[in-house]
Amino acid sequence: MAADWVTRFTVGDDYLWDTLLLPFDAVATAAHAEGLVDAGVLDLDELRAVKAALGRIKRKAEAGEVGVTPEDEDCHTVIERYLTAELGEIGEKIHTGRSRNDQVLAALRLFLRDRLITIARATSEIVEMLCGVAEEYDDALMPGYTHMQLAMPTTAGLWAAGYAELLVTDIRAVRAAHDQINTSPLGSAAGYGVPHLKLLRKKVAKTLGFKEVQSNVTAVQLSRGKLELHVAHACVQIGATLNRMASDLVLFNTSEFGFVRLPEEYTTGSSIMPQKRNPDVLELARAVYHRLTAEMHVLASVPANLPSGYHRDLQLTKAAVMQSVL
Numbered sequence: 326m327a328a329d330w331v332t333r334f335t336v337g338d339d340y341l342w343d344t345l346l347l348p349f350d351a352v353a354t355a356a357h358a359e360g361l362v363d364a365g366v367l368d369l370d371e372l373r374a375v376k377a378a379l380g381r382i383k384r385k386a387e388a389g390e391v392g393v394t395p396e397d398e399d400c401h402t403v404i405e406r407y408l409t410a411e412l413g414e415i416g417e418k419i420h421t422g423r424s425r426n427d428q429v430l431a432a433l434r435l436f437l438r439d440r441l442i443t444i445a446r447a448t449s450e451i452v453e454m455l456c457g458v459a460e461e462y463d464d465a466l467m468p469g470y471t472h473m474q475l476a477m478p479t480t481a482g483l484w485a486a487g488y489a490e491l492l493v494t495d496i497r498a499v500r501a502a503h504d505q506i507n508t509s510p511l512g513s514a515a516g517y518g519v520p521h522l523k524l525l526r527k528k529v530a531k532t533l534g535f536k537e538v539q540s541n542v543t544a545v546q547l548s549r550g551k552l553e554l555h556v557a558h559a560c561v562q563i564g565a566t567l568n569r570m571a572s573d574l575v576l577f578n579t580s581e582f583g584f585v586r587l588p589e590e591y592t593t594g595s596s597i598m599p600q601k602r603n604p605d606v607l608e609l610a611r612a613v614y615h616r617l618t619a620e621m622h623v624l625a626s627v628p629a630n631l632p633s634g635y636h637r638d639l640q641l642t643k644a645a646v647m648q649s650v651l
Contacts, residue, residue, distance in 0.1 A: 336398050339640060342647050343400040344392040349439075350400045350432035351383035356532040357423055357431075357511060363525045364422065371415045378411045379404070401428050422522045424515040426635050427545060431511050433643060435533065437556055440650035441503045448496050448563055455489035458482070467584055481584070488570045495562045502559040505552050509535035513542035516635050549639045550628035553646035557621040560649045564614035571611040575604050620645040 327335075343350075358375045361367040367375065382404060385391040397403050408416030463482035468475050509530035512519065526538045539545050577584035592602040623645040627638055 332398070333395070335637065335640075336395055339644065340393040340395050340398060342644050343397075343403075344386075345647065346429070346432040346436055347386040347391065347393060347400040347403060348383045349435040350404055350428065351379045351386065352435060353428065353431040353511070353533060354404055354419060355379045356529050357428075358419060359532060360511075360524050360526075360529040361418065361421060363528065364522050366418055366421050366522075367415070371412075371418070374412055374415060375408065375419060378408055378416070381411075382407050399425065399429070400432065401425050422514065422519045422524050423511070424513075426515050427510045427513045429643070430545065430549070431509065431533070433646070434506050434508070434510070434535075434552075437506050437553075437646065437650060438503060438534075441499055441506070441556065441559070444560070444563070444650060445496050445499045445503075448492055448499070451567075452489045452492045452496075455485045455492070459486035459489060484573070488566060491566045492563065495559070495566055498559040498562045502555040504536070505555040507534075507536045508552075509533060509538045510545040511538075513539065513545040516543060516546040518542040543633065546635045546639070547633055549635075550624050550642040553642055554621065554624040556646055557617065557624050557649040561614070561617045561621050564617040568611050568614035571607040575607050575611070578604055578607075617649055620649045 355376050358367060358372055358379075362369060362372050382391060391403065391407075393400050393403055397406075405416065405420060408419055410416070459482040461482070462485065463480055465481040466478055467481050467484065469477045469479035509526065511529050511533075512524045512526035530536075530538045539548065574585060574587070576582055578587050587602070587604055587607075589602060591604075591606055593605045595601040595603060624642055627641050627645075631638060
């Protein structure tokens with residue numbers, strides 16, 4: 326048994342991220358259970374019992390009633406213990422034909438799909454808002470700058486429309502990332518498949534809404550960090566656009582420029598100068614871009630120089646990509 330300090334070091338804060346993945350792991354486990362029926366491991370009565378139990382733990386996880394502790398290490402252990410406690414030997418069968426390596430990727434990709442859809446919708450709302458500003462202020466004159474020097478007259482509407490168009494392009498990057506991540510790793514197990522068991526990988530993938538499977542099982546672990554990099558890069562693109570827009574608004578809100586006036590409820594006060602209202606929200610929105618680029622760098626660099634197959638180094642890619650989409 327590993328020493329306590331080894332467990333603390335290897336688990337780190339990974340259990341916190343797995344708490345977020347728990348409901349998605351339950352969904353992926355239910356689809357895997359259907360595959361085990363086709364493989365002759367579970368019968369239909371056992372499948373119904375497993376899916377009912379998974380539905381219960383999913384609801385509890387979503388309600389915050391069940392989580393992952395450092396002692397659990399990961400969400401997979403929580404689910405297996407729950408199924409075994411509820412169903413006995415039936416619950417013990419659920420890990421057949423599966424490794425934590427493909428199990429965590431299935432849950433992670435379901436989570437990322439969900440988050441990317443949310444991000445795309447939120448970005449679309451910003452686009453609509455900017456288009457509204459562009460229409461309302463299409464004749465509101467303001468100076469245009471190059472090199473921070475007065476250059477040509479423009480309008481506030483044109484300023485807003487430019488950012489709206491950039492964000493539309495960024496949404497395309499989010500859709501592309503969704504397309505990249507929407508592939509099933511299940512059936513690859515530890516990275517080399519399950520030769521002794523006939524798993525209908527495409528059928529399970531379809532059940533989970535994946536558009537395809539990674540046909541060559543060795544590609545699954547080789548793609549760790551790489552597919553996630555597409556997700557982080559899409560988030561960086563949105564972050565870059567919002568970074569510049571926030572910089573504009575911070576500048577335009579100063580008394581020296583005075584182009585915009587921020588609503589008081591969107592600002593914070595000073596502890597020593599009560600007359601001031603500070604654009605903290607915009608400043609933090611601007612700063613988030615730099616955190617996103619840092620997460621992208623983790624995803625680009627951690628898998629580099631690793632031989633093929635799974636390595637514990639790759640655990641760090643999970644937190645990096647999840648922090649990118651939260």
